[in-house]
Amino acid sequence: MKKAIITVVGKDTVGILAKTCTYLAAARINILDISQTVVQDYFNMMMIVDVSKCRKPFEDVASDLGELGLKMGLKIRCQKSEIFEKMHRV
Amino acid sequence: MINISEVLETNRMILEENLDVRTITMGISLLDCADASLKRTCDNIYAKLVRLAKNLVKTGDEIGREFGVPIVNKRISITPAAIVGSACCRKPADFVKIAKTLDRAAKRLGVNFIGGYSAVVSKGMTPADEMLIRSIPEAMATTERLCSSVNVGSTKTGIDMDAVRLMGEIIKETAERTKKNDSLGCAKLVVLCNAPDDNPFMAGAFHGVTEGDAVINVGVSGPGVVNYVLKNTCRGADFETLCETIKKTAFKITRVGQLVAQEASKRLGVPFGIIDLSLAPTPAVGDSVADILKEIGLEHPGAPGTTAALALLNDQVKKGGVMASSYVGGLSGAFIPVSEDQGMIDAVNAGALTIEKLEAMTCVCSVGLDMIAVPGSTSAATISGIIADEAAIGMVNQKTTAVRIIPVAGKRVGQTVEFGGLLGHAPIMKVSPFSCERMIARRGRIPAPIHSFKN
Numbered sequence: 349m350k351k352a353i354i355t356v357v358g359k360d361t362v363g364i365l366a367k368t369c370t371y372l373a374a375a376r377i378n379i380l381d382i383s384q385t386v387v388q389d390y391f392n393m394m395m396i397v398d399v400s401k402c403r404k405p406f407e408d409v410a411s412d413l414g415e416l417g418l419k420m421g422l423k424i425r426c427q428k429s430e431i432f433e434k435m436h437r438v
Numbered sequence: 439m440i441n442i443s444e445v446l447e448t449n450r451m452i453l454e455e456n457l458d459v460r461t462i463t464m465g466i467s468l469l470d471c472a473d474a475s476l477k478r479t480c481d482n483i484y485a486k487l488v489r490l491a492k493n494l495v496k497t498g499d500e501i502g503r504e505f506g507v508p509i510v511n512k513r514i515s516i517t518p519a520a521i522v523g524s525a526c527c528r529k530p531a532d533f534v535k536i537a538k539t540l541d542r543a544a545k546r547l548g549v550n551f552i553g554g555y556s557a558v559v560s561k562g563m564t565p566a567d568e569m570l571i572r573s574i575p576e577a578m579a580t581t582e583r584l585c586s587s588v589n590v591g592s593t594k595t596g597i598d599m600d601a602v603r604l605m606g607e608i609i610k611e612t613a614e615r616t617k618k619n620d621s622l623g624c625a626k627l628v629v630l631c632n633a634p635d636d637n638p639f640m641a642g643a644f645h646g647v648t649e650g651d652a653v654i655n656v657g658v659s660g661p662g663v664v665n666y667v668l669k670n671t672c673r674g675a676d677f678e679t680l681c682e683t684i685k686k687t688a689f690k691i692t693r694v695g696q697l698v699a700q701e702a703s704k705r706l707g708v709p710f711g712i713i714d715l716s717l718a719p720t721p722a723v724g725d726s727v728a729d730i731l732k733e734i735g736l737e738h739p740g741a742p743g744t745t746a747a748l749a750l751l752n753d754q755v756k757k758g759g760v761m762a763s764s765y766v767g768g769l770s771g772a773f774i775p776v777s778e779d780q781g782m783i784d785a786v787n788a789g790a791l792t793i794e795k796l797e798a799m800t801c802v803c804s805v806g807l808d809m810i811a812v813p814g815s816t817s818a819a820t821i822s823g824i825i826a827d828e829a830a831i832g833m834v835n836q837k838t839t840a841v842r843i844i845p846v847a848g849k850r851v852g853q854t855v856e857f858g859g860l861l862g863h864a865p866i867m868k869v870s871p872f873s874c875e876r877m878i879a880r881r882g883r884i885p886a887p888i889h890s891f892k893n
Binding site for chain 1: 439440441442444445446447448449500503504505506507690693694696697761
């Protein structure tokens with residue numbers, strides 16, 4: 349399994365999750381876990397996803413999601429999970 | 439399983455606190471490029487650099503995008519050019535041809551600096567070493583991305599004072615030859631003592647003869663991250679809390695470097711060498727080592743207590759970083775360049791920080807007098823005296839020290855100089871007006887220090 353972490357940060361609005369998930373489904377990216385918080389109207393969401401069946405290069409997925417975020421006025425980042433695991437786990 | 443607060447913390451470090459991987463530096467041995475013909479040597483050098491580093495920039499950028507962390511610089515370090523050129527260079531101008539070849543390769547590969555236009559002359563200079571050193575002003579004036587360094591001493595050998603004297607003159611000449619650009623050539627020229635063979639940071643990077651054919655070394659950064667954590671969790675806290683916090687933060691920063699280094703090594707098919715655990719500032723606001731010192735409790739760096747604060751910071755960074763990486767090397771510590779750190783610039787402008795205090799600070803931190811602009815009228819002997827002082831600190835304390843000083847042609851104390859980009863800008867600092875000429879005029883070397891009776 350190749351895991352990635354998707355984060356969505358920005359002003360809370362209708363359809364953030366729906367649009368993100370639609371893209372992921374089309375790209376054959378499986379969602380393993382979702383957690384979210386809303387702090388002072390700001391929406392913070394994190395998804396742990398499995399990209400091993402995704403046919404697109406990882407970089408393209410990251411830039412597509414970045415663009416999708418821009419259209420909704422949000423910051424969406426998609427990063428390989430190792431950066432978080434290495435930093436926070438001994 | 440990673441949780442949302444850990445993910446947000448990592449991304450805050452990257453997006454708001456300037457966490458980045460400062461450099462992936464590929465060290466490349468050019469020993470097998472040496473030939474009795476200068477042309478063949480240059481051709482061999484160019485071909486080997488292009489062959490081994492052709493994917494360096496592309497791979498670095500890919501890794502950066504995939505992990506979402508900026509990898510600011512992709513660089514190359516080479517075997518000290520004085521060794522590579524010793525069989526074919528008959529005059530300093532021959533070495534300049536090698537310099538131009540290196541610069542051309544750097545431009546073709548898209549790396550922003552190539553280091554290793556160097557001579558290691560801790561005990562004495564070969565004719566080739568001296569020719570390379572004498573070619574430095576011309577080489578720095580006619581290249582763009584080349585970095586040069588000269589190692590003039592070590593704990594094991596003592597200090598080669600003939601090389602120290604010569605480097606005072608060479609720095610002056612380099613300043614003069616590059617005066618149109620505010621003596622920028624001197625910003626890419628450093629004089630070292632106890633230079634490490636695996637340093638990924640410029641201007642002192644070279645690929646030592648103890649290294650393999652090629653290696654990936656990575657320098658991490660993140661003074662902004664340390665500063666943010668101290669500001670938000672350690673105001674008024676005791677030293678134990680302060681030190682633990684710095685240590686844990688350094689661990690996190692270094693883990694990113696370790697990940698990037700291993701990934702780059704795998705993708706490029708080049709062995710992983712070391713992580714350099716340095717806190718390297720940039721002129722960007724919020725990316726300053728000086729700000730950490732202020733957060734620890736100083737009005738400005740240079741105030742009494744600065745050396746202690748820096749010693750504490752440097753030691754905790756090492757303690758946290760060593761645990762985070764399988765191999766640590768290079769310079770590893772907090773850098774205190776003046777022109778590249780807005781907080782240091784402010785301290786100089788406020789009158790808090792002098793060259794003498796910086797010299798004391800170099801006893802406890804990484805490297806030495808770095809990116810210091812001084813009046814163009816400073817004599818070669820005075821520059822040699824400053825180099826000798828730093829080299830003596832390194833020699834006696836068994837640590838790397840260095841001098842990267844810029845006697846800016848035509849400028850006086852009170853003026854400022856603009857180098858641009860990562861090199862930043864600097865106020866011209868006051869230098870002691872008293873002479874060391876008679877000492878510097880002496881020939882020979884300072885013997886290696888005794889390794890016992892440490893007082």
